[in-house]
Amino acid sequence: MSENLNGLQIQLLLYFLEAEPKKRTVTDAARYLNKPKSSLTHILDSLDGLALMERVEGRKSVLTAAGKRTAQELLHQRKILEQYMQYQDIPPAQIKENALRALSAGFSDEFMARLAEQxxxxxxxxIFAGHRDFHGGDICNYLKDGSYYFPFIIYREQIKNHNNLSMANRGFENPCELIVKDHEGLIYLAVKTVSAESMSSGKKMEGRVNKMQYLYDGEFRDGGIDGRYVYFPVTALSFIAMGKGRDTLLHGSVCLKMQCSVGDMHMPESTAIFTMFIH
Incomplete structure (x- = not known):
């Protein structure tokens, strides 16, 4: 419904949602929005026709149940848009008007979800710009329940053949998924099958990571396994913030031990550094 509304219809719905009950009148709305009362009366009629508002006794108008849901959705989207524009350094005087224009464009729910994530x-x-030492649990304190996706790299502990990328980097799908619930989070990695030469026979073999441990408080602890996923708590990640402003990069790392399904004789247990980026 909201994608079919024009700017003035949206403004009127939001006004009737947010204004004090005694000021939810066309007269007060016209004064607040700095619009002719006749224009708002016409808009009110159109919203009445869309079953978003209705007239009650005393010639007053109120939001219908559908109108309230639509207005609340628009309010939520407006907050996302305004906050996004603030982080893009849009001048404050332009943010409100630009957010209204964006709402009038009628973005899809999928687009708004991506914008909210960004x-x-x-x-x-x-929040964390300039911080040099924090962990993943601190980040979860500022995230709503849901799934978040972040790129990652898995590095070797030591450079080998002028390359510091771990073979484990090929063993998982990118990005990883951070699932947050009640300000606690788990990092999920989707396991992939990889091909490599056996350390004992030299023959090409296929295997998958089937056990993972993560370093926490100086000791390795077992990660979880859920079907094709392995997971560990985001609190295991140690973060630093690099750069400044919009170019800030949050860099979180943890040491992992991994075992492959073909056995240690062919692919020995390896230790590597998992690094996740929030950019």
Missing amino acids: EGRMRLKE
């Missing part, structure tokens, strides 16, 4: 990343970067 706004969340920017908010994290602003």
Whole structure:
């Protein structure tokens, strides 16, 4: 419904949602929005026709149940848009008008979800900019329940053949998934099958990571396994913030031990550094 509304219809719905009950009148709305009362009366009629508002006794108008849901959705989207624009350094005087224009464009739910995710990343970067030592649990304190996706790299502990990328980097799908619930989070890695030469026979073999441990408080602890996923708590990640402003990069790392399904004789247990980026 909201994608079919024009700017003035949206403004009127939001006004009737947010204004004090005694000021939810066309007269007060016209004064607040600095619009002719006749224009708002016409808009009110159109919203009445869309079953978003209705007239009650005393010639007053109120939001219908559908109108309230639509207005609340628009309010939520407006907040996301305004916060996103703040992080893009849009001048404050232009943010409100630009957000209204964006709402009138009628973005899809999928687009708004992606925008909300990006706004969340920017908010994290602003909160933790300049911090040199924090962990993943601190980040979860600022995230709503849901799934978040971040790129990662798995490095060797030591450079080998002028290359510091671990073979384990090929063993998982990128990005990883951070699932947050009640300000606690788990990092999920989707396991892939990889091909490599056996350390004992030299023959090409295929295997998958089937056990993972993560370093926490100086000791390795077993990660979880859920079907094709392995997971560990985000609190295991030690973060630093690099750069500044919009170019800030949050860099979180943890040491992992991994075992392959073909056995240690062919692919010995390896230790590597998992590094996740929030950019």
